[in-house]
Structures are given as structure tokens and as C-alpha cells.
Amino acid sequence: MLKILLRGLALNSITNLLRLFATMVQKGPRPLVLCGPSGSGKSTLLKRLLNDFPDKFGFSVSHTTRGPRPGEKDGVHYHFTNKSDMIAAVEKGEFIETATFSGNMYGTSKRAVEDVRCTGKTCILDIEIEGVKQIKQTDLDPLLVFVMPPNIEQLEKRLRARNTEQEDALKKRLETASREIVYGQEPGNFHIIIVNDNLDKAYSELRDFVSQNLQSSEPGVLDY
Numbered sequence: 001m002l003k004i005l006l007r008g009l010a011l012n013s014i015t016n017l018l019r020l021f022a023t024m025v026q027k028g029p030r031p032l033v034l035c036g037p038s039g040s041g042k043s044t045l046l047k048r049l050l051n052d053f054p055d056k057f058g059f060s061v062s063h064t065t066r067g068p069r070p071g072e073k074d075g076v077h078y079h080f081t082n083k084s085d086m087i088a089a090v091e092k093g094e095f096i097e098t099a100t101f102s103g104n105m106y107g108t109s110k111r112a113v114e115d116v117r118c119t120g121k122t123c124i125l126d127i128e129i130e131g132v133k134q135i136k137q138t139d140l141d142p143l144l145v146f147v148m149p150p151n152i153e154q155l156e157k158r159l160r161a162r163n164t165e166q167e168d169a170l171k172k173r174l175e176t177a178s179r180e181i182v183y184g185q186e187p188g189n190f191h192i193i194i195v196n197d198n199l200d201k202a203y204s205e206l207r208d209f210v211s212q213n214l215q216s217s218e219p220g221v222l223d224y
């Protein structure tokens with residue numbers, strides 16, 4: 001009898017623990033994904049959003065296989081790791097997006113996004129189409145925003161004016177942009193498509209979308 005009672009209690013505790021865990025995982029606002037061709041205006045829009053709401057948003061800490069630079073702290077500036085561990089984690093599906101620069105791997109893990117969510121802040125992710133496809137496979141339940149340039153000619157003009165790319169890189173970005181625009185416009189791929197033809201108009205669309213969708217269930221806690 002006592003054994004059955006204890007087993008019942010243990011089962012109860014496990015169920016409670018699982019529930020607690022589920023609550024912790026779901027706690028906080030949904031991540032906000034900004035995707036769009038290079039030069040479409042993601043950083044510009046984001047800057048305004050962060051300026052208007054400095055306490056509401058957070059960024060995930062990336063992983064890297066490069067060594068820490070002086071002053072860089074593990075878990076703060078990056079999660080420092082090594083190649084074999086990172087490859088194993090990627091194979092296990094723990095990453096949303098990875099990239100390699102100068103022989104070092106970088107990536108955003110699902111866990112890092114959940115960590116921001118647990119602080120009650122909205123995790124902002126500026127990711128590419130492949131990352132969007134990946135995040136859709138997870139239970140992170142992100143809000144997906146696609147930022148569109150008015151057209152390719154305007155995009156080229158803005159990228160040239162920004163003056164950050166060599167000619168070859170610029171051409172590549174424009175080719176990629178055309179493919180991204182096709183994916184971005186396909187129905188069902190994003191929750192909202194914001195055409196950034198006029199910055200004030202585009203920002204107010206983003207701000208409205210964020211305030212409608214990221215309100216906390218606790219009134220006043222997360223008033224955007």
C-alpha cells in the first residue's frame with residue numbers, strides 16, 4: 001500500500017516537474033524574427049525599435065569556435081566552444097542558424113533564444129531564409145516579419161549609397177535578394193510583409209505589429 005502511495009507521489013512529482021518545465025519554456029514573449037534582403041532596412045528599423053523600447057528586447061548569445069579575445073566572457077559575449085562539440089550540436093538540431101567566417105563557426109542555438117525569453121524580453125533574431133526555415137521546425141513559436149525593399153532598383157541604390165560592399169559582393173547580394181523576395185512573398189511564410197518604401201510608414205507598421213502581437217498576458221508589464 002505504502003509502495004503504491006509512494007509511486008503515486010513520485011509520478012505526481014514528475015508530472016509537476018514536467019509542468020513546471022513546460023511553463024518555464026513557454027514563459028515570456030515570443031521571439032521576433034526580422035528577415036529580408038541585405039539592404040532592405042532591417043537594421044534601420046530595429047534601431048528605431050530599440051531606441052523607442054530599450055528594455056523590451058534582448059539578443060541571444062551566439063556560439064563560436066573562435067577563441068575569446070581579451071575581455072570577452074563565456075556566456076556573455078559568446079558561448080565559446082570547439083569545432084567537434086559544435087558540429088555534434090548542429091547535427092542534433094540544436095542550432096537555428098550557423099555560418100563560417102575565417103574558418104571559425106558561429107551560430108544561434110535554440111537554447112540561447114529560450115534563455116532570452118525566460119528573462120521576459122523579446123528575443124530579436126535577424127536571420128536569413130535558411131534560418132527562418134529552421135526556426136519554423138522548432139517549438140520557439142516566433143513572430144515572422146519579412147522586410148521588403150520597394151524594388152530591386154531601389155535596393156541597389158541603397159546598397160550603393162551605404163557603401164559597405166565591393167562590386168562583386170553587391171552583385172551577389174542583389175542576386176540573393178531576388179530569390180529571398182520570392183520566398184518572402186509566398187503566402188504563409190511570414191506573418192507580415194513590410195514594404196520599406198518609406199521609413200516612417202514601415203516603422204509604424206512594424207511597431208503596430210509588435211505591439212499587437214507581443215503584449216504580455218500581465219497588463220502593464222510589456223506595454224509596447
Ligand SMILES: Nc1ncnc2c1ncn2[C@@H]1O[C@H](COP(=O)(O)OP(=O)(O)OP(=O)(O)O)[C@@H](O)[C@H]1O
Pocket residue numbers: 036037038039040041042043044045158159161162196197198199200202
Ligand atoms: N525607407 C528607406 N528609404 C531610404 N533609405 C533607407 C530606407 N530604409 C533604410 N534605408 C537605407 O538603406 C541602407 C540599408 O539599410 P540597412 O542597413 O538597415 O539594411 P539591412 O537590411 O539591415 O542590411 P544588412 O542585412 O546588409 O545588414 C541604409 O543605408 C539605410 O540608411
